[in-house]
Amino acid sequence: MSKKYNFKKALWYSVEHLTAIIFGLLSVILVARLFGPENLGKLSLVQATSAMAMFLVVLGLDHIVVRDLARKPNDFEFISTVFITQMIGWCIYAVVVFIVLFLLQEQIFSADMLVIFISVVIATYFNRATVIKYYFQAINQPRLIAISALASRVIALLYLAFALINDFEYEFVLLFLPFQAMTQFFILFAGYLQREKSAFKFLYNFNRSKKILREALPLIGSAILFPVFMQADILLISALLSSTEVGIYSAATRLISQFVFLGHIITMTFYLALSRRIESNSEDKDLFMSGLIKILFIFAFMMSLTTFLFSDFIIALLYGDKFLGAGDILSIITWNWVIMFPAALYSRLLVILGLAKYEFIKSVVVATLSLTLNFLLIPIWGIKGAALVSLFSYFIADFAIYACFTKTRPLFLLATKSILGLVVSPKKSYKNILYTIGSK
Numbered sequence: 001m002s003k004k005y006n007f008k009k010a011l012w013y014s015v016e017h018l019t020a021i022i023f024g025l026l027s028v029i030l031v032a033r034l035f036g037p038e039n040l041g042k043l044s045l046v047q048a049t050s051a052m053a054m055f056l057v058v059l060g061l062d063h064i065v066v067r068d069l070a071r072k073p074n075d076f077e078f079i080s081t082v083f084i085t086q087m088i089g090w091c092i093y094a095v096v097v098f099i100v101l102f103l104l105q106e107q108i109f110s111a112d113m114l115v116i117f118i119s120v121v122i123a124t125y126f127n128r129a130t131v132i133k134y135y136f137q138a139i140n141q142p143r144l145i146a147i148s149a150l151a152s153r154v155i156a157l158l159y160l161a162f163a164l165i166n167d168f169e170y171e172f173v174l175l176f177l178p179f180q181a182m183t184q185f186f187i188l189f190a191g192y193l194q195r196e197k198s199a200f201k202f203l204y205n206f207n208r209s210k211k212i213l214r215e216a217l218p219l220i221g222s223a224i225l226f227p228v229f230m231q232a233d234i235l236l237i238s239a240l241l242s243s244t245e246v247g248i249y250s251a252a253t254r255l256i257s258q259f260v261f262l263g264h265i266i267t268m269t270f271y272l273a274l275s276r277r278i279e280s281n282s283e284d285k286d287l288f289m290s291g292l293i294k295i296l297f298i299f300a301f302m303m304s305l306t307t308f309l310f311s312d313f314i315i316a317l318l319y320g321d322k323f324l325g326a327g328d329i330l331s332i333i334t335w336n337w338v339i340m341f342p343a344a345l346y347s348r349l350l351v352i353l354g355l356a357k358y359e360f361i362k363s364v365v366v367a368t369l370s371l372t373l374n375f376l377l378i379p380i381w382g383i384k385g386a387a388l389v390s391l392f393s394y395f396i397a398d399f400a401i402y403a404c405f406t407k408t409r410p411l412f413l414l415a416t417k418s419i420l421g422l423v424v425s426p427k428k429s430y431k432n433i434l435y436t437i438g439s440k
Contacts, residue, residue, distance in 0.1 A: 015146030016261075023153040024258050027160055027176060033320050035170050037247025041238070042113065043174065044250035046120045048234035049100050056093035057086060057128045060216035060356075065131055067275070067351060068212075069138030077203045082131045082212070084204045090125045097121060115171035119178050126181035132188045137268060148187035156180035215356075233386035236374050241382065249383040251319050252329035253390075256336055259303065263341035266296055267348060273439055278352050284439075286414060289349075291436025293342055293418040294429055300341035307334040325383075332387040336394050342415060343398035349411060358408050366397040 032040045065082055069075065101117060136145050160176040213220075234253075238246050267274075270292055277285040307314065311334065312327035319326065350356055370393040377385030402412035421429045 016142070016149035019146075019149045019153050020261065021258050023157065023180070024254070026157060029254075029318050030160075030164075031170070031173055032247070032251065033322070034164070035173075036322055037244045037251070039170050039247070040250055041242075041244060041246035043116060043120075044234055044246050045238050046097075046101065046113070046116050048238075050093075050097050050120050050124055052235075053093045053096045053100070054124065054128060055220055056089045056096065057124060059086060059089050059213065060220040061086070061131075061212060062134065064212060064216055064351065065134040066138045066271075069135050077205055078208065079131055079135060080203045081205045081208050085209045085213070086131065087125075090121075093124070094121045112169065112171040116174055119171075119174045122178035123181040126178070126185040130185065130188070132185070132192050135192060136188065137271075142268075144188060144191040148184045148191070151187060152180045152183035155183050233370075233374055233378070233390060236378050237383060237386060240378050245383055248323055248326045249329055249386060251315065251323045251326040252333060252387070255307075255314070255318070255330060256333050259337065260340050260344075262299055262303075263296055263344035266292070266299065266341075267344045270436070270439075271348065274348075275352060278349075284435075287432065288436050288439055289345075290414060290418040290421070291432040291434075292345060293415055294422055294433050295436065296341040296345060297338065297419050297422065300337040300339075304334045304337045307331075329383055329387045332384070333390050335391055339394040339398045343394075346398060346402070346411060346415070350408070355407055358402075358405060361405070362397055362401045365401060366393055369393065369396065 061082060068078065072078075097120075098117065101113070133145055136142065156176040156179045159179050160173065163173045163176070234246060234250065237249055270288075274285075274288065274292070276282070277288055282288075308331050311331040315323055315327040315330060347359065350359055370389060373389040373392070374386055377389055381388070399412070399415065402408040402415070418429075421432075
């Protein structure tokens with residue numbers, strides 16, 4: 001695998017996520033500027049509730065599906081079994097989200113909230129129950145993923161422009177979200193059928209479904225708890241403060257989530273090489289992983305520092321004066337990237353190494369910590385308190401906690417040594433990075 005090959009693959013992987021950024025800037029941010037923080041707060045509440053129940057759709061299968069399809073990409077029965085299993089989970093998810101929203105806010109039965117709810121749950125299915133996209137990731141063919149992302153987002157933006165020009169109500173403007181997700185899914189599905197040159201048949205294997213769900217149980221447990229510390233801030237701000245403050249806080253957090261893809265792009269670019277080294281117990285696997293950790297950390301640090309210095313300007317440019325105060329939040333949570341980028345690698349390593357149960361254990365600890373701190377600090381420091389809790393929670397969940405377990409401690413030590421090496425031995429680190437980039 002040459003440097004040129006790796007770079008080309010990385011570019012294709014980045015297209016989907018780069019278009020997601022542009023799509024976010026031209027859609028959600030544009031809508032937020034026009035409709036204000038209160039309306040953004042409504043959408044954020046539904047999306048936060050949706051995220052809390054997302055485990056019912058994903059079912060902890062994402063990393064497992066990529067791993068298994070990388071080993072046997074033409075397993076048609078496996079693909080259709082995962083497809084149907086996630087569809088069943090999505091139906092349960094939709095009911096759960098509706099009930100929770102009703103308990104939080106009785107106005108869920110109002111026309112605008114119902115339309116927002118429908119838009120979010122449909123977009124969630126086609127964005128997250130994406131076994132077909134996992135198939136193309138597993139065979140390391142990101143080209144169609146990129147094309148589908150670009151085409152679907154152009155179509156969604158055309159609808160958005162039409163809706164805004166014709167003065168659609170806020171909730172109907174938001175229909176661009178499910179339009180985009182559905183379009184991308186069907187383009188990928190058509191590409192899969194063309195590649196396999198066969199009619200798609202639903203061959204549901206109950207025993208295989210049980211087997212993969214049994215393996216995914218620790219990841220499902222983690223997926224249940226992980227959103228607690230990711231979304232508890234939004235829900236508690238909604239309960240303790242106002243919709244306007246929910247909107248201001250969400251404006252900053254959305255920018256952070258928009259760029260998390262970079263960690264996943266870099267990791268997926270080297271995923272096959274990483275997987276092969278670990279499975280064969282290659283002598284250079286630690287050297288390879290160390291270089292990858294350094295690459296992830298450097299990208300994250302540079303982005304965090306730049307955003308920290310220009311946070312107020314970024315918020316004013318993207319959202320306008322209505323979101324005054326979001327710059328202070330952005331300057332705090334931008335440092336989440338330093339933890340989140342390398343975490344894209346750590347999570348996949350746990351699955352490859354058969355240590356997925358630690359995802360669940362760390363989620364129990366961090367979810368409890370996050371809920372407690374948010375409940376204590378939001379009434380005192382408001383949304384700044386929530387931002388500080390977010391930063392601390394990510395540090396514990398995706399780095400420090402690995403030091404607490406014997407089997408994950410080597411990963412913690414390797415990560416610590418790799419990051420410190422950037423300061424202590426920059427020349428050696430530079431050679432290490434070049435080695436990883438040029439490795440097959």
